[in-house]
Amino acid sequence: MAVMPTRTGRPPKISKADIVAAAHRVVETDGVAALTMRRLAKEVGSTAMALYHHVRDREGLLLLLLDEHAAALPRPELPEEPRERVVAAAVALREALSGYPWVVDVLRADDLLSVGALWYPEQIIDAAVRAGTSIEEAVDVYRIIWHYTAGEVGGRAAARGRREEGGGTYREQVFGELDAAEFPRLSEVGARWEELTARDTYAKGVRALVRGLLP
Amino acid sequence: MAVMPTRTGRPPKISKADIVAAAHRVVETDGVAALTMRRLAKEVGSTAMALYHHVRDREGLLLLLLDEHAAALPRPELPEEPRERVVAAAVALREALSGYPWVVDVLRADDLLSVGALWYPEQIIDAAVRAGTSIEEAVDVYRIIWHYTAGEVGGRAAARGRREEGGGTYREQVFGELDAAEFPRLSEVGARWEELTARDTYAKGVRALVRGLLP
């Protein structure tokens, strides 16, 4: 039975859990860029400086947020057949991340997900091994799928952000200046680019990777 | 013959070209985060506010920088065989970007590269069509490869950044807390993760995509 340590000094007004919960709220509604120490302090009814008693710095706060989020990710049923299993796990991972693109920004640094979300790499690596690869190759498979997934989620998030602020002019400019002799294919596609790139091709890519990587 | 417009008023001290050149220097040596208006002003021997007479805002400056950089990208000889051609173009694109990961950050928003770098999508789409796909499918092929490339370049850049500031502790923490019963494969890999993920698997991934996507 754990003995409660005798606490001394001023009783805490805010807890780490309060902070993380508030941070979650801010990020969810206004994005990761809006998560400033001052804004967060206002949200928990305290000062920015008080936060530094509970988290090391902003980076540490983001990692905390990441862990909390990762622990809540769904672990869907996956098909037994290894190749289908890899595809399904990747699609689930993309699905899990695409609502929270800030996650990709935070952990893009590592090939690995946060502690709470290791279920995905575990499933993918295991399924790859069961499909007949060595464990080393299975790690490659996972990392390649991860890079593809990170690029897709990150790209889509940025595209959405730009759309929201009335962008789209850059793309138009690109196609406007296009030299049809130098870029025949792009000219051929031309105005249809918007329509063609609106389609969701994630699963298609993962299936191609699985077909190309697994024996 | 173009008539020189009669210029009036104060003669310019700094030009757009000066600004872009200085910006290039800053980004090259200290990364895109170090490119602040004030820092850039110091670099060109002016004030931050003077810059706003030559560029719309920081975002516009980055796009300018992007175009300048894109125009200088190499256009290597590519093999004739369509599948090999796609792989070679993708590898060249990755190569071109990996020295300049800030480019990925800037243009992650669009599937498309800057005006100056359309050569790469043109080659990839053209080769895919010559391999037997429809133009619509060829666009998919390009976008899937682009997402994979953006994810790989972005991830590698972030990993390098973290390594430079003595990081790596997060990965260790992840493997430290690992439950071998829940994550048998990750435990099996364990300490070798570092070694396994140091390998360059980009080309392997592109080849898999090409094998899986092209007829």
Add this chain to the structure above:
DNA sequence: ACCTGAACACCGTTCAAGT
């Protein structure tokens, strides 16, 4: 036309002081 200084509304973080 081009540049400047001052100002506005922000940042993350540190530090000494209060309770």
Add this chain to the structure above:
DNA sequence: ACCTGAACACCGTTCAAGT
């Protein structure tokens, strides 16, 4: 032990004024 206020060293951007 926990919180606060003031301060430091920054941001991007606007605006009125100068040359």
